[in-house]
Amino acid sequence: MSTLETIGSDPDTSTLRRTFGCFPTGVAAVCAEVDGEQVGMAVSSFTSVSLSPPLVSVCIGKDSSTWPKLRQASAVGVSVLSATHDLAGRQLASRTGNRFEGLTTTTTESGALHLEDAVALFECRIHEEVPAGDHIIVLLRVLALAAQPLTPPLVFHGSRFHQLAA
Numbered sequence: 001m002s003t004l005e006t007i008g009s010d011p012d013t014s015t016l017r018r019t020f021g022c023f024p025t026g027v028a029a030v031c032a033e034v035d036g037e038q039v040g041m042a043v044s045s046f047t048s049v050s051l052s053p054p055l056v057s058v059c060i061g062k063d064s065s066t067w068p069k070l071r072q073a074s075a076v077g078v079s080v081l082s083a084t085h086d087l088a089g090r091q092l093a094s095r096t097g098n099r100f101e102g103l104t105t106t107t108t109e110s111g112a113l114h115l116e117d118a119v120a121l122f123e124c125r126i127h128e129e130v131p132a133g134d135h136i137i138v139l140l141r142v143l144a145l146a147a148q149p150l151t152p153p154l155v156f157h158g159s160r161f162h163q164l165a166a
């Protein structure tokens, strides 16, 4: 194991990113239809939080231009991306172009937008937003859900997409 590096008050963000990136996660798309416009973003910070009440969370960068739009929706959709969604994952994080081009989506009556062929779907409303450094921890209350547990997920590790080994 490498020697521990003490972090000062102004830590090197590339070291932090590299070290945080050692922790493998899935990738989710947080999306909604707001005033007729499809808005959404890829996140690797999705995690389950509580069974009762049913809560999940995502961490959103404070400088995100998408979150201020998404948070206006009456409901947001969370789609857990499948192994076949690597291009969708990249597209949903792009700073230019239409993030939804070529993607097949469905929208619930409340405006939660989901991707087809996702591993799991959640329809959520915002429960609480907690400021946390340069991010906001967004707690989402789950209103409806669906799971395809046998569908292989997309994995994010070391700043790259991977698939689970067979």
Ligand SMILES: Cc1cc2nc3c(=O)[nH]c(=O)nc-3n(C[C@H](O)[C@H](O)[C@H](O)COP(=O)(O)O)c2cc1C
Pocket: 027, 041, 042, 043, 044, 045, 046, 059, 060, 061, 063, 064, 065, 066, 067, 089, 090, 092, 093, 094, 095, 156
């Ligand atoms: C795999 C992956 C995971 C990401 N995870 C997060 C995340 O957890 N939180 C976040 O705020 N942005 C995350 N992003 C970045 C956003 O998708 C998006 O690029 C960023 O918010 C800037 O776009 P915006 O200004 O439209 O929000 C991730 C991007 C990728 C490719």
